[in-house]
Amino acid sequence: MSEVETPKRPSILKSKDVRMTAILWVIFTAIIGFVASTVQVRAMGAPASETMATTIKMMRVFTWAASPVAGLVAAMAATTLLAKRHYGDTPPEDADHEIRSSAKASSTWLVVSAILCLFAVIWGMIVLQNDNAALLNAKAMNVNVTGQQWVWNFDYVDNGGARSQDLYLPVDRPVVFHVTSKDVLHSFWIVQMGIKIDANPGYVTETSVTPNKIGIYDLRCAELCGLYHAYMQKKVHVVSQADYDTWIQSQGGKA
Amino acid sequence: MTTLTNRPASAPGSSAPKKALMERLNVFTAFGLGIIMAVVFWYAAKALLPANTDGSFIKTNRDQWVLLSMIGWFIGFMTGIGALIGPFRWLLGKDLNHDENMFYAGKDQGVKRYFRYTTDHKVVGIQYLVVTTVIFFVGGVLAMLIRTNLGHPGGGWLQPQTYNAIVGTHGIIMIVGTIIMITGPFGNFIMPIMIGARDMAFPRLNALSFWLIVAALPPILSSFFLGGIPTGWSAYNPLADQAPPGMDGYIMFICIFAISTMVAGANITTTVVKMRAKGMTWNRTPIFIYGTVASVALALPAFPVFFLSQVMSALDRATGSTFYDTRGGGSGWLYENLFWIMGHPEVYVILIPAVAALMEMAPVFTRRPLFSFNLAIMGIAGISGLSVLVWAHHMYMTGWAPLLAGPFMLTTELISIPTGMLFLVLIGTLWRGRLWMTMPTASIYALLWNFMIGGITGIYLSDVPADAFLHGSMYVTAHFHYTLMGAGLTGAIASLVFWFPKMTGRMFDKTLSWVAFWLIQIGFNVAFMGMFMVGLAGQPRRVEAYAHMYSQGNMITTAGAYVIMAGMLVLLHGMITSWRSGVMAPMNPWFGKTLEWTVPNPVPLENFEVLPIVTEDAYGYGRKQS
Numbered sequence: 001m002s003e004v005e006t007p008k009r010p011s012i013l014k015s016k017d018v019r020m021t022a023i024l025w026v027i028f029t030a031i032i033g034f035v036a037s038t039v040q041v042r043a044m045g046a047p048a049s050e051t052m053a054t055t056i057k058m059m060r061v062f063t064w065a066a067s068p069v070a071g072l073v074a075a076m077a078a079t080t081l082l083a084k085r086h087y088g089d090t091p092p093e094d095a096d097h098e099i100r101s102s103a104k105a106s107s108t109w110l111v112v113s114a115i116l117c118l119f120a121v122i123w124g125m126i127v128l129q130n131d132n133a134a135l136l137n138a139k140a141m142n143v144n145v146t147g148q149q150w151v152w153n154f155d156y157v158d159n160g161g162a163r164s165q166d167l168y169l170p171v172d173r174p175v176v177f178h179v180t181s182k183d184v185l186h187s188f189w190i191v192q193m194g195i196k197i198d199a200n201p202g203y204v205t206e207t208s209v210t211p212n213k214i215g216i217y218d219l220r221c222a223e224l225c226g227l228y229h230a231y232m233q234k235k236v237h238v239v240s241q242a243d244y245d246t247w248i249q250s251q252g253g254k255a
Numbered sequence: 256m257t258t259l260t261n262r263p264a265s266a267p268g269s270s271a272p273k274k275a276l277m278e279r280l281n282v283f284t285a286f287g288l289g290i291i292m293a294v295v296f297w298y299a300a301k302a303l304l305p306a307n308t309d310g311s312f313i314k315t316n317r318d319q320w321v322l323l324s325m326i327g328w329f330i331g332f333m334t335g336i337g338a339l340i341g342p343f344r345w346l347l348g349k350d351l352n353h354d355e356n357m358f359y360a361g362k363d364q365g366v367k368r369y370f371r372y373t374t375d376h377k378v379v380g381i382q383y384l385v386v387t388t389v390i391f392f393v394g395g396v397l398a399m400l401i402r403t404n405l406g407h408p409g410g411g412w413l414q415p416q417t418y419n420a421i422v423g424t425h426g427i428i429m430i431v432g433t434i435i436m437i438t439g440p441f442g443n444f445i446m447p448i449m450i451g452a453r454d455m456a457f458p459r460l461n462a463l464s465f466w467l468i469v470a471a472l473p474p475i476l477s478s479f480f481l482g483g484i485p486t487g488w489s490a491y492n493p494l495a496d497q498a499p500p501g502m503d504g505y506i507m508f509i510c511i512f513a514i515s516t517m518v519a520g521a522n523i524t525t526t527v528v529k530m531r532a533k534g535m536t537w538n539r540t541p542i543f544i545y546g547t548v549a550s551v552a553l554a555l556p557a558f559p560v561f562f563l564s565q566v567m568s569a570l571d572r573a574t575g576s577t578f579y580d581t582r583g584g585g586s587g588w589l590y591e592n593l594f595w596i597m598g599h600p601e602v603y604v605i606l607i608p609a610v611a612a613l614m615e616m617a618p619v620f621t622r623r624p625l626f627s628f629n630l631a632i633m634g635i636a637g638i639s640g641l642s643v644l645v646w647a648h649h650m651y652m653t654g655w656a657p658l659l660a661g662p663f664m665l666t667t668e669l670i671s672i673p674t675g676m677l678f679l680v681l682i683g684t685l686w687r688g689r690l691w692m693t694m695p696t697a698s699i700y701a702l703l704w705n706f707m708i709g710g711i712t713g714i715y716l717s718d719v720p721a722d723a724f725l726h727g728s729m730y731v732t733a734h735f736h737y738t739l740m741g742a743g744l745t746g747a748i749a750s751l752v753f754w755f756p757k758m759t760g761r762m763f764d765k766t767l768s769w770v771a772f773w774l775i776q777i778g779f780n781v782a783f784m785g786m787f788m789v790g791l792a793g794q795p796r797r798v799e800a801y802a803h804m805y806s807q808g809n810m811i812t813t814a815g816a817y818v819i820m821a822g823m824l825v826l827l828h829g830m831i832t833s834w835r836s837g838v839m840a841p842m843n844p845w846f847g848k849t850l851e852w853t854v855p856n857p858v859p860l861e862n863f864e865v866l867p868i869v870t871e872d873a874y875g876y877g878r879k880q881s
Contacts, residue, residue, distance in 0.1 A: 036711075055724050058718065058721055074704075074707075079686070080688055081690060101629065102683070106679065116671070117669060120714055121665050131719075185493070196652050197654055218793060228415060230415070230801070
């Protein structure tokens with residue numbers, strides 16, 4: 001995309017400005033890309049599913065794809081800021097040119113932004129397609145999730161209808177959640193697994209995930225649901241298949 | 256419309272000898288009659304409506320009483336302010352004569368005309384400015400209460416019910432404040448002068464649109480005493496159906512405000528289309544005008560939907576209809592669709608005029624022509640067109656129509672192309688300009704920075720799989736504050752400083768404007784970077800308590816919020832002191848080329864002694880390359 005750096009006709013370029021912008025562009029792109037992707041990825045924490053790992057990767061890639069654009073805007077703005085400042089109550093004399101447009105700069109900018117946009121859309125569509133396909137996995141275990149003000153209930157329908165208020169899942173086994181609500185809207189969010197779906201009264205919505213790491217994770221309500229919305233959170237226990245079988249029997253279900 | 260003729264402002268006209276009814280009405284009679292009517296309607300409703308004992312979808316009569324009482328308030332207020340005098344006089348065949356129209360225009364009334372149903376666009380502009388400031392003050396106080404409550408983890412010192420009410424009211428009142436912050440004060444005061452008109456196309460509608468906003472405020476503020484708005488600004492059903500009567504305040508607020516926006520939108524659009532000065536072709540029309548028109552024209556399709564969605568909400572609450580209740584064949588998803596069909600164009604209603612205002616300032620402060628005027632128009636038009644096709648990206652995670660996720664992802668991300676055009680126009684204009692360092696100049700930089708962050712984070716959110724993680728978290732809250740506040744409000748504050756000399760006749764204090772600028776921008780970036788962090792780590796939005804792992808990020812956000820507050824108070828102080836005793840402004844302090852700088856201070860009643868003829872656009876800065 002190096003042609004974006006010279007958005008003016010070469011005959012009237014001040015080479016000093018262009019050099020400065022080019023150097024700043026490289027520096028800003030590197031800083032923005034590195035800081036933004038590293039900080040974001042670190043803040044998101046370790047993934048507990050392939051879905052979440054894909055999301056983290058996607059945010060990293062999108063950040064790097066966006067950083068040359070952000071870097072160029074910053075570089076051009078900074079070049080002007082560093083070069084020609086004027087203070088006072090009266091304006092400086094007019095600029096030494098009257099450029100009103102540049103077909104080259106505009107068309108380059110349009111093409112590059114269109115390509116970046118399509119890149120993001122296509123990437124997103126592919127990931128989305130995979131996520132949707134997982135819903136149709138016949139081998140997945142099914143859990144019915146019911147939200148109500150301000151608790152969650154989990155029904156393990158494949159295990160003889162055991163019910164719990166903390167979620168227990170066996171590791172490495174695909175699971176499809178059938179989510180509904182008894183009263184108002186809630187949103188079923190397992191933070192470290194990167195999945196979310198609203199719980200609507202009168203409808204059943206679905207989402208699916210394959211937890212791939214044993215541990216305890218956070219389940220939060222992500223849709224304002226009234227007085228104790230902030231407290232409508234539970235733990236998700238991802239355990240080995242053997243531990244899961246033991247636990248489900250202790251709940252009166254069958255393994 | 257008869258109000259303004261081509262007479263010069265100095266034409267003699269004596270006011271009527273005895274005080275007519277229309278001369279007695281003002282904001283005080285409006286409040287008086289409004290309160291009386293509210294009380295009358297309350298008791299009438301209580302006495303006349305049958306009690307609900309049939310166990311249907313309505314639980315009590317409270318909502319009927321509250322809604323009717325607020326309708327009474329509305330009728331009383333609008334009658335008391337004199338909004339009905341014009342139509343009634345016309346109906347009786349006694350249309351207003353020239354002197355009465357001049358009285359309506361506020362001729363020779365000094366400060367009193369600001370408290371009346373005045374049709375002069377400059378008075379309406381100042382009224383909008385003051386009311387916008389009041390709205391931001393109220394919304395800002397609520398924001399500080401929220402941030403103070405979130406200063407430490409676990410439950411804060413506010414009760415959950417109070418906290419939720421504050422969050423909801425902060426949200427909706429700030430949305431309304433940001434919608435009117437540019438097209439209200441500057442769209443009314445500056446825009447007609449900028450296009451070389453003597454007033455708006457429909458001056459009485461102009462006054463109407465302003466006083467409707469004043470009438471809308473008491474219902475929303477009264478909601479605090481009626482149990483609050485527990486739903487956030489989006490008022491999703493069925494939570495809204497379950498909510499206390501405070502929700503009725505929200506509904507009336509939106510209904511009245513939507514009428515105001517529709518009236519203002521029709522008025523501003525007509526004015527720009529029909530009343531531009533001779534020679535002001537579309538190619539010579541300043542970009543701020545395009546921004547204003549795009550904003551209000553977008554509101555024209557959006558706000559009727561909002562109005563309707565709230566009428567249906569009100570019927571569900573008060574009459575047991577079931578538009579949004581699945582038990583009665585309705586759907587909460589219907590509400591979400593209606594809400595966001597308004598809600599997404601609405602963010603561009605806020606953003607576009609802010610960016611356009613800074614585009615208008617960019618050539619003035621870089622002393623070079625606007626870079627690619629055509630691209631700027633394309634960008635504004637492209638955003639406006641696409642913005643009505645993207646609403647369901649707010650609903651990726653609702654479970655409604657999963658097949659539509661892909662198409663809405665496409666339309667949403669396509670918006671990045673016209674948005675990119677606006678960026679190119681701004682940096683193209685900065686490039687090789689002579690930077691005149693003023694507070695508005697710095698605001699262009701602040702907008703580029705904030706809008707870049709707001710825009711890129713918007714791309715993650717528009718992406719369905721990433722949204723599955725980010726939706727409903729503090730990340731979303733930080734994202735839209737970056738766009739609406741970081742970009743939108745920054746543009747509005749720059750507009751205030753830029754057009755202050757024309758509106759008040761005095762310069763905005765330079766030092767105070769700079770101090771406010773830095774405090775606001777630094778505080779803003781600290782506050783909302785912290786919010787991005789806790790959002791990425793999984794803190795949901797609209798929570799009054801959070802886990803200990805988020806305490807650091809929330810503390811940073813709260814600290815930043817206090818810095819913003821300091822900046823806002825400096826700005827308010829600067830605004831008041833400069834208005835009272837600032838340096839008298841010359842006619843054209845910024846040496847700009849748009850028409851508003853060709854009229855004297857204070858701007859005379861009908862703006863122009865002789866209507867201007869425009870022969871070139873307003874961006875003829877820069878010297879020819881030798």
